[in-house]
Amino acid sequence: MLELRDVAVDYGDVRALWGASLTVEKGAIVALVGANGAGKSTTLKAISRIIPLSGGSIHFEGEPIHTLASHQVVARGVVQVPEGRRLFPKMTVLENLMVGSHLPAARQKRAEALERVYAFFPKLKERAHQLAGTLSGGEQQMVAIGRGLMAQPKVLMLDEPSLGLAPIVVKEVFAIVRRLRDEGITVLLVEQNTAQSLAIADRGYVMENGRITLSGTGQQLLENEHVKKAYLGA
Amino acid sequence: MSKVKELILPVLLAVAVLAVPLVIKNPYWLNVLILILVWTSLGTAWNILGGYAGQLSLGHSAFFGLGAYTLAITATRFGWNPWLGIALGILLAVPLSLFIGSITFRLHGPYFVLGTLAIAEVLRLVALAWRSVTNGAVGIMVPRLFMGISRAPFYWFIAAVAIVAVGLTWWIERNKVGYYFTAIREDQETAESIGINTTGYKNLALVISAVISAVTGAFYASFLSYIEPDIVLSEPVSLQMAIVAIIGGRGTVLGPTVGATLLVLASELFRAQFKQAHLLIYGLLLMAAILFLPGGVLGTIQQRLKDRRAARLAATGATFVARKEAS
Amino acid sequence: MELLAQLPQNLVSGLLLGGMYALIGVGLALVFGVMDIVNLAHGAFLMVGMYTTYLLVNHLGLDPYLGILVSGPILFVLGMLIQRLVIKRIATASHMNQILLTVGLSMVLVNTAQLLFTADYRQIRTSYAETVIRIGSVSMNLAYIISFFLAVAITVGLYLYLMKSEFGRALRATSQDIHAAQLMGVNVQNVQMTAFGLGMALAGAAGALLTPVYYLYPTVGENFGLKAFTMVVLGGMGSVVGAALGGVTLALAESLGQIFVGHELKDAIGFFVFILVLLFKPEGLFGRARA
Amino acid sequence: GCGGSATQSPGSSSSSSSSGSSGSAGSGTSSGSSGASNPSSSQANLPDEIEIGIITALTGSEAKFGEAHMRGYQIALEEINAAGGVLGRPLKLIVEDDASKPENAISAAEKLATQTKVPLIIGSYSSAATLPAAQTATTYQVPFIVPTAAADNITEFGSRYVFRINSPSSEYASTVVNFLMDQVKPKTMAIVYENTNFGTSTAQPARELAEKAGIQVVAYEGYAKGAPDFKPLITKVKAANPDVVLYVSYLLDATLLMRQARELDFNPKVYIGAGAGFSTPEFVREEGAGKDAEYTFSATLWTTDVAWKGAKEFAEEFEKRYGVEPAYHSAETHAALYLVKDVLERAGSLDREAVRQALAETDMGPDATIFGPMKFNEKGQNAHPMLVTQVQDGNYVTVWPSEYAAAAPILPTPTWSERK
Amino acid sequence: MEALLEVTNLTKAFGGLYAVRGVSFAVQKGEVLSIIGPNGAGKTTVFNLISGFHSPTEGEIRFKGEVINRLKPHQRALRGLGRTFQIVKPFPGLSILENVMVGAFARTNSVAQARAEAMRILEFVGLHGRAHLLASTLTLAGRKRLEVARALATKPDLILLDEVSAGLNPTEVEEMIALLRRLADMGIGSVAGVEHVMQVVMTLSDRVVVLNHGELIAAGTPQEVVNNPAVIEAYLGGEVAHHA
C-alpha cells in the first residue's frame, strides 16, 4: 500500500537517508525502530513531503506521491503525527483537533471523528477549551494523536507517540494503535519503546545510519540477537 | 605569551586605522571615512546589545540623541567646554539606559523591538515640543570640538571611539561576559537556570551600548555643528544602526565595521550614480542582503566555515560518540 | 468649561478617525498579529492603496468608495505576489531580519511611487468630503462618516470570515507551526499568500477611505506605520476585532489627549499608552478575543 | 520632470530654450560694477564650461521642493546659455542630492568644495540641511548662496561666505504683524504653527511682535505636521475667539486647516498665513484648499503677478513646460543663477575669494532678477522686499505694501455662511 | 541531619486550576528521589517552583537550610540548584562545548578554566567527541545528555532532572542510568528525577514520591510505591511494572 524505494534525503551537505526501502501492507502495523539519529523521523518527513527527496520514489496505493505537495499527500490519506507533538500552542484543544480535519473529505466526518477522539482520550473533552500550549506533556501528546485521527487517515504514521507519557497512557496508546489497525487503519509506528512496538507490530524494520539494515515480522526481530543487544538493552 | 601574540594583529590594525589621515588627505574621502567610523561605532554599540545579547533594539537613537543634546545644551546654554559635555553625556547615558531597560527588558520578541522604538519616538516628540530647553525643531548650533580646516582631528577622535568599541567587543567575545550575553540571546530561561543573572547582564550590555552611542552622538553633533530632533533622535538613526550590524554580521566582532563600510560607500556611490533612484536601489540592496545573506556578510562566511567543519566531522562517522562510551 | 466645550467635537472626531485607523490596524493584525511578521512596510502598503484609489478616481472616474471593489482585488494580488517573492523567505527569520527586509521593501515602494508620480502632493475632491453634517456644535464630514461605517462593516465581515471559516483556523495554525499545519493537510503556501494578500487589500481599503479626506504623496505612509503596531498591540495580538477597537481607542486617545498636552504631543500619548499596555496588559486591552 | 540626469549639459539644453521673451531678464546689470580682476586676462584660464555646485533635495520627504528648485535652475540655465553663457562660457550644473539630510548635505558640500573646482555652491532646500552645508562651505572658503532655507541662524554663525537671497523666518513674522497693524488693527490673535524649524521660528517672533504691538495672543498652538484631523485643534482655537488667525503651515496642513475650519464654521476676521503653504500655487487650486482658500492672506516672497521684470514671462514659460504655475521656490533658484552670472562676470574669474568679494559687493536693481533686487548686508542677508497677498477669485493678488499692490484687501473676511 | 531540600505545603494555582496542591517532601544529601505521576500531575510545575521559574501560591521551599522562595532562578542556581528541562533547550547557536562552558562560568571567571571543566564534563557524559559541533546538530539523546552536562557544569549540590530518559531507546536509557548512577556515586548531586521510564525510577531511586492531580498520593521506596494500589490505578495501570 505504501512503498518506499531507495529513498535518499540530504540535510544540506549531510546525507541522512542512504536509499531506504520499505513496504507497508494495508491494514498492518509496521514498526520502524532504530537508534537516535538513525533517520526514522527523516523517513516519515520524506513520506509526508515536508523535506525534499534526493533520490528514490514513494508510492501509495500504486501511485507515486513523492511528486505531490504535502497537503495532497494528506488528502490521499497518509497522515503523520509528528515527533515532539508540534501542537498549535495558542489555539485551544478543540481548535487543534478541528485543524486536523481541515481537508474537505475529513471535514464531512468531523463530528463523528471528534466523538471518537474524545472517546479515546476523555481528558481532551475536559480540556477542550484550554490553550494547547498550557497542557502537560502527556496531554499534548494525546491532542497530537487525536489531531492526526481527525484527518481520516488510511495510513497513520506515529513518530514516537509514547514519548513522555505515563506508563498507563503508554499502554493506552499501544491499545489505541491496535484498535486503529482493527478498524482498518494502517499504522506506521516509529518508537523508542522497541520491545513494545515490535510486540504489536505485524512487521518491523530496523534502521541504522540512514539505511534499513534488518526487516522481518515483529516477533522475528524481537528474537534477533543484534536487535536484542542494540535496542532491547538485554 | 600567547595572550601577547593574540594582541599583535589587532593593535597593528588599530595603528593602521589611526594612520589613515597621514596618507589620505583628500577631505571628501576623509569625510566619507569619518562617516564610516561613526556608523562603525554605532553599529558596534548596537551589536553588543543586539548581536551578542540578542536584545533587538530599535530605540538607540535615544542614546545617540542624548549624547548630542547634552553636548549641545551644556555648551550653548551654560558655556561648558564641549569635552565636559561629552563626559556628562556619557554619565547621563547610564541612568537613561537603566531606565529604558527597566521598562523594555520586561518585553520579549517583537514587543521589545516595538517598545524601544516607541520610547525613542516619545523622546523625539518631547524634544520637539520642549523648546525652552532644546529649541525644538529650530535646533542648536553646536561648537566644534576641533577648529581649523582639517578634518583629521575629527577623524582621530571617532577612530579612537570606534577602535575602543570594536576592541571592547573583541574582549567581550573572548570572556565570560561574552558567553553570558550569547547564552541570553539563545535562551533566556536556560540561561537563568544555570546561574546567569539575565537582567543584570542585559543591563550591562545596554549600558555599554548606550555609552558608546552617546559618545558617538556627541561627536556627531559637533561634527555636523548643528542638531535638531529629526537629525539625532529619529527612527532612521536607530534603524541604520541595526542595518549596519546585521548586514555586516551580527554577533561578530568586525561585522558592524564591514557593514558600515559597505553601506556608507554604497550610499555615497548610489547617491552619485542613481540620483532620484538611489534610495530605491538602496532598498533593493537591503532586501537582497537580508534574503541572501541573512547572517550578514561576516556571519555568513563564519557559518559556511562552521558548516564545512561539521560536514567533515559527520563524514568521518562521528554519528553519536556517546553510545560507545557509556555502559 | 472651555474644556467641556471641546469635548463633544473631540469625541466625535476621534471616533470617526478611529474608523479609519481601525482598518489600518486590522490589516496589520493579519500580518503581524496572526502571521507574526513584523511588517514595517504596512504604511507603504497604505500609500500604494491611496495611489491606486487616486488613479481609479482620477483616470477612470470611479467613485472612491466603489473603487475599493477594484483596488481591493488589485492590492490583494499585489500582496500575494510580494508574499511569494519576498515575505515567504523570511516568514521564520528573526524579527530583526523581518524588520529590515520590510524596511527595504518600504523604501522600494515609496521610491518607486516617487519615480512614477513625483513627490507632488495629490488630492481628490469629492462631494462627500464637501458635505458637512452639523449636530449642535459638533461637525462631521460625510466622507468620515461613510469611512467609519465601511470600516466597521469590513472589520466585522473579516472577523466572521476568520472565525467561521476553515481558512481562519488554517491561517492561525500555519502561523503557529507551519510544519504541523502542513502535516494536517493545510496548503500553507496558499494560506500565507492569501493572508498577506488580505492584509494588503485591507491596507488598500484603508487607503481608499483616507484618500478623500486626506492627501497623498510617496512618504504619506510613514505617519501610520508605527501607529498601526500600536493598534494591534492595544487590541491584543492576533485579534482582528481587537485591532479595530485598538484603532478607535488610539484615535480617541489622541483626540482627547490633545486637550491636555496639545496637538504636538498627541502622538506621544499614543506611544505612551502603547508602552503601558505592553507592560501591564500584554494580552491587549480587549482580552483575548481571537481571530 | 527635470529629474533624469542631474548634470545638465549645455548642449542638450540650448536647443529647447527658444523663449526669447524671458531671455533678457537678468541682463540688466551684468557688466555693471567693476570686477576685481581683468576679465580678458583670466578668460584664457577659464575651462570650457563653468561648473556650478548645486545641492538640493531630489529625494526624501521634501523632494517636491527639490523638483521646484531644479525647474527654476533649468529654465535659467537654458536662458543664460542661449544668451552666450557667462564670461563666454556655458554654465553647467553639478547637482548633489541631500535628501534633506544634514549628513548628506555636508558630504555633498565637501565633495563640491574639494572634488570640483566650482566657484560657488547654491543650496539647499531645508534649513536643517542648509545650515551644515553652509558651514562646510565656509570651512573650505567656498561662497555659498542660499535660495530658500529660512531659518534665521543660517546667516548668523559669522560666515563671510554665506549669502541668502530669500527672507528669513523672522521677516515673515514682521511682515504679517506690520500688515495687520496697518490694515486690520486686531485686538486678539491666534497663532497656529507646525512645530518645524520654519514653523516655530516664525511663530515665536510673530507672537513677540504682536504683543509688542498691543495685539493679545489668545491662542498659541503648535502642531505636528501631517495629521489627518485638525478638528480638535481648531475647536480649541475657535473657543478662544480671536480676531485674526495666523497659520504657519506647509501646503498639506494648510489645506486641511482651511477645509476643517469651514466645517467647524470658524469665522475670524482674518485668516493669514506666513507664506509656505498659503502661498503655494496648488493651495488655491481644486487639488488644494480650492474655494476654502478664498480671502486668505499670506506674507510671501514672490508672486507671478509681482512687478519685477521677467516674472510674468517666467511664469508663462514655466506653465508651458511643466503644466503648473511656478512656486516661489522655482523663482528663487532662477534668480540665484542670474545672481551667479552677475557675480562671476564681475569677478571675472572663478577664483573663490574673488567670487566671494563680488558677491559681497552685489548691487542688482529691482529688475535684475525675477525675484527682485539683490544686495546683501554684512551678514550676507539680502534685503528682499516681502509682500502680502490675498486670494481673490482663486488667484493670489498682491495687496500690500501699497507700492506693489495690485488690488485692495477685502476686509473683514466674509463668514463661511455668507459665501456661496 | 538537615535535609538538602525541603518543600512544605507547596501549592501552585493557574487561575482556578491547582497544578500543585499541598505537596511536602524532602531530599537528603546524596539521595535520589524520583517524582512520578500521570501526565499533568504537576511534576514539571514542582520543578519550576523549586528552580524559581514559577512562584508558589503557597508553601515554603528550603534549600540547604535557607528559605529560597523569593530568590530568582539564577540565584538558586548559584546556590547549588541545577536543573534540566523536559523539553530540551540547548543554546542552538553555540557549540556543544560552549553550551557547557556557559554553565561552568557559574563557578569561575576564567575562560581557560571553564573550557577545561566543560571538557571534563563532556567526557563524563560521553559527548567530548562532538564538542565543537553546534548543539543544534545533536539528536534527542544527545541533547538530553547535553542538558545534564550543562547543569552539572554549574557544580550543583542538587540537580533536578525532568524526564532525562524520555525518548531514548532502552539501550540509551541504560547509558543514561549509568550516567546518573555515577552522579549519585560521586555524591556531588542528589538527583530528583521526574520519570515515566519506570526502569530508571526503579533502578536509581532511593525514594519515590507520587503525584496525582497536583497532590501527593504516595511516597516510599520504589518497591513500596509500585505496589501501592492508588499508584497502580492512577499511574501504572493494570499489571504492575515487573521489569525492575
Ligand SMILES: Nc1ncnc2c1ncn2[C@@H]1O[C@H](COP(=O)(O)OP(=O)(O)OP(=O)(O)O)[C@@H](O)[C@H]1O
Ligand atoms: N534539520 C536537520 N538539519 C540537519 N541534520 C538533521 C536535521 N534533522 C535531522 N538531522 C540529522 O539527520 C539524522 C537523522 O535524523 P532523524 O531525526 O531522522 O533521526 P531519528 O531516527 O528520528 O532519531 P530520534 O530517535 O532521535 O528521533 C541525524 O543524524 C540528525 O542529526
Ligand SMILES: Nc1ncnc2c1ncn2[C@@H]1O[C@H](COP(=O)(O)OP(=O)(O)OP(=O)(O)O)[C@@H](O)[C@H]1O
Ligand atoms: N501556564 C499554565 N497555565 C495553565 N495551566 C498550566 C500551566 N502550566 C501547567 N498547567 C497545568 O498544570 C497541570 C500540571 O502540569 P505539569 O506540566 O506540571 O504536569 P507534569 O506532571 O509535568 O506532566 P507530564 O508528565 O505530562 O510532563 C497540567 O494540567 C497543566 O495543564
Ligand SMILES: CC(C)C[C@H](N)C(=O)O
Ligand atoms: C517656507 C520656506 C521658505 C522655508 C524653508 N523651506 C525652510 O525649510 O526653512
Ligand SMILES: [Mg+2]
Ligand atoms: Mg525521530
Ligand SMILES: [Mg+2]
Ligand atoms: Mg512534565
